[in-house]
Amino acid sequence: MLKSLHKGLRTWIEIDKKAIKHNYKVFRNLIGKKCKMLAVVKSNAYGHNLIEFAKEQEKLGVEFLGVDSVVEAFTLRREGIKIPILVLGYTLPEMMKEASRENISITISNFESLNAINKLYLSSSRMRGSRNSNLDSRLHGNDTREIKIHIKVDTGMNRHGFFEKDIPKVLVILKNNKKIIVEGLYTHFSIAKNPHDKKYTNSQIEKFKKWQKAFLSAGYNPICHASATSGTLLFKEADFDMVRIGIGLYGIWPSKESYNYLKNKITLKPVLSWKTIVAEIKEIPKGSKVGYDGTNTVKRNTTLAVCPIGYWHGYPRALSNIGYVLVNGQKAKVLGRICMDIIMIDITNIKNVKVGNEVVIIGKSKNNEIKADDISKLIDGSTYELLTRINPLIKRFYI
Numbered sequence: 078m079l080k081s082l083h084k085g086l087r088t089w090i091e092i093d094k095k096a097i098k099h100n101y102k103v104f105r106n107l108i109g110k111k112c113k114m115l116a117v118v119k120s121n122a123y124g125h126n127l128i129e130f131a132k133e134q135e136k137l138g139v140e141f142l143g144v145d146s147v148v149e150a151f152t153l154r155r156e157g158i159k160i161p162i163l164v165l166g167y168t169l170p171e172m173m174k175e176a177s178r179e180n181i182s183i184t185i186s187n188f189e190s191l192n193a194i195n196k197l198y199l200s201s202s203r204m205r206g207s208r209n210s211n212l213d214s215r216l217h218g219n220d221t222r223e224i225k226i227h228i229k230v231d232t233g234m235n236r237h238g239f240f241e242k243d244i245p246k247v248l249v250i251l252k253n254n255k256k257i258i259v260e261g262l263y264t265h266f267s268i269a270k271n272p273h274d275k276k277y278t279n280s281q282i283e284k285f286k287k288w289q290k291a292f293l294s295a296g297y298n299p300i301c302h303a304s305a306t307s308g309t310l311l312f313k314e315a316d317f318d319m320v321r322i323g324i325g326l327y328g329i330w331p332s333k334e335s336y337n338y339l340k341n342k343i344t345l346k347p348v349l350s351w352k353t354i355v356a357e358i359k360e361i362p363k364g365s366k367v368g369y370d371g372t373n374t375v376k377r378n379t380t381l382a383v384c385p386i387g388y389w390h391g392y393p394r395a396l397s398n399i400g401y402v403l404v405n406g407q408k409a410k411v412l413g414r415i416c417m418d419i420i421m422i423d424i425t426n427i428k429n430v431k432v433g434n435e436v437v438i439i440g441k442s443k444n445n446e447i448k449a450d451d452i453s454k455l456i457d458g459s460t461y462e463l464l465t466r467i468n469p470l471i472k473r474f475y476i
Contacts, residue, residue: 088353091350093346096346104326115319124391131158133475134326163227182227185226186229195254225258226257226261232282233277262297266307306325307335310331329347354432354434356383358431375423379425384402384419386419390471391466402437402447405428
């Protein structure tokens, strides 16, 4: 049936729904029943398709979805996603009211944004009391809705977030505006991927607890969250009220250290496979140069196959002459430069290869497998980057 689905395609991606369910269960069992789970689906769900992956997570029972922008959030709402959505990235002030209308929570991480949202919703309150409030609402887009926010605090990442010294000022602004609902309070760990180096993360946890205490003392009861995938795997004490699981839901370990530490206790299953086809086969004699700039000279008579994918599709150019794919269950080395839309591979020792045969870029072929991590290691790169850079126009099949 799958062959009929990708008929006519030169490259495609397969997403394993059973693996998605398995990974979800792994993390749900880790955090227990009282802790909420936010599935991070930003950046086209790490290359896995924003809409489809979010729908799978909603079916499985996550309490929140995390996106980078309101644009991603609006897309999910248009597709019928009902569960809470948190925008983890920066939201432009002019998009804040539209977010509230769609019941989308936004992150506030600096005074510019906090003052902007405060001004926006104070003006709404004042307009409600004026004689021309209905006219003003129609003209300026004001309404009586509240807006849900998550305050992000910087405990050591030195990226987005308020500092500890900002606590009093933040609370004063929030107390003066009843339209702003503090739904959440969160931070992000910077060195939580190594189980043998816990000191810095522990210091971040203690700093975050000061924020938690201050907000509770001020009468707020926000959803507190700090851990992403690595924190959830390695720092049980940092579960708080919710965890944000990204790369782990896609079956990828956040680091080799976390994998080595937990590989005998936890199994994550990669969700994504990427495939293409053999488009052409040719014989070239020993001494022939292959590809742009002649960077590869074959040392034997070689059977070469051409495959219709390249760096435009997201296959890194850095894999030139060192990458490999799977054909009929065997490794076939990449020859020459990766082109925009083409790679050349050596199939000299692989039997029964024909034009149209399947070629596995990421995934399994018979008893062999190429993981996204394997490709990243070859080029000393990031698996996160590799997956998110796979061209979103490539068709994804959820099977």
